[in-house]
Amino acid sequence: MIPILDLTRQYSALKADLESALLEVAESGQYVLGKYVERFEKEIAAYLGVKHAIGCANGSDALYIAMEALGIRAGDEVITTPFTFVATSEAVNRAGASPVFADIDPVTFNIDVSKIEAKITPRTKAILPVHLYGQPADMDALMTLAKKHNLSVVEDCAQSIGATFGKQMTGAIGTIGCFSFFPTKNLGAMGDGGLLTTNDDALAEKLKMIRVHGSKQRYLHEIFGINSRLDAMQAAVLSVKLPHLDSWADGRRAVAKRYDELLKPLVDAGLIETPVVGKNRTAVFHQYTIRIKGATGKWRDEVQAKLKDAGVMAMIYYPIPQYNQPTHAHLGCKASDYPQTERTCAEVLSLPMFPELTAAEQQQVADALSGILVKQPVKA
Secondary structure (H helix, E strand, C coil): CECCCCHHHHHHHHHHHHHHHHHHHHHHCCCECHHHHHHHHHHHHHHHCCCEEEEECCHHHHHHHHHHHCCCCCCCEEEECCCCCHHHHHHHHHCCCEEEECCECCCCCCECHHHCHHHCCCCEEEEECECHHHCCCCHHHHHHHHHHCCCEEEEECCCCCCCEECCEECCCCCCEEEEECCCCCCCCCCCCCEEEEECCHHHHHHHHHHHECCEEECCEECCCCCECCCEHHHHHHHHHHHHHHHHHHHHHHHHHHHHHHHHHHHHHCCCEECCCCCCCEECCCCCEEEEECCCCHHHHHHHHHHHHHCCECCECCCCCCHHHCHHHHHHCCCHHHCHHHHHHHHHEEEECCCCCCCHHHHHHHHHHHHHHHHHCCCCC
């Protein structure tokens, strides 16, 4: 079976360095925050080109801490994409505010900036773009709009570490950047981990305080916070992996290019669409996501099942738009207001993607997909 991701191959290549780093932390007796976390924060800040990088427990907390630091509260609104993992909109809800959804760009799958301005009200406090599948949203247009309306921008970079828009990396463009180091991410820990980035000194101090119960002096709590500290073991693992991140991104782009070539006959036949990287940006291909053209969700699900029968794992990110989640039923969103999201949720399918994926494995994926789509009509 060709997996969607195989972390054992990465571990095998770094085994000695990872085990040495973990043993060093174990022997130090310092397991939460401390020197290993501080070292990683400096390394990742330099890599991303930001003044401040603040480690936290996970990517979901990073988003929530960002909301808290910006003072987003009950009655406020944050504009975001409906085509994302629940953690994005969940962070807005955790802060007591309401997510407001704008439809997506059908090419990049990211929020369509042209749809945002009509959603802005006096209650709007921030825009929360997601750099989905490792491709940056249109940050030039988004930052121009945010400046016009005096709005903060929180970048959800969970899938995009190392991706660039113009000359800047994602997480270095908006007011705050939020990252996840869940093991499946392009830079993954051996457990949970997250990061916040900013170029604002005062905001950085607030972010640091919120992650440790709103305190910068022990037993003195100036603001409300939470317990969301990055542990030293995960920081040590991330320090070992960070120098390899760019080469892994190059590997992912090579895998994507090979898929493009192998799947071109299916594209030419009008059966699928393959990823397109937008102008003025580089993608890091956290996922390689195709569209099964003209499909309904049921047929796309059948294609996924048939691929599994052929020895290929594929995943659907994401089958249910956020406005259709039970947690957001009270918002009263109408599916007809989000035609691109509706179409995309029914058509997308992510193929195996990781730097160590071999050409032979990709050929097997392409042959299996071709066998399914060419021999059977699309069930619209």
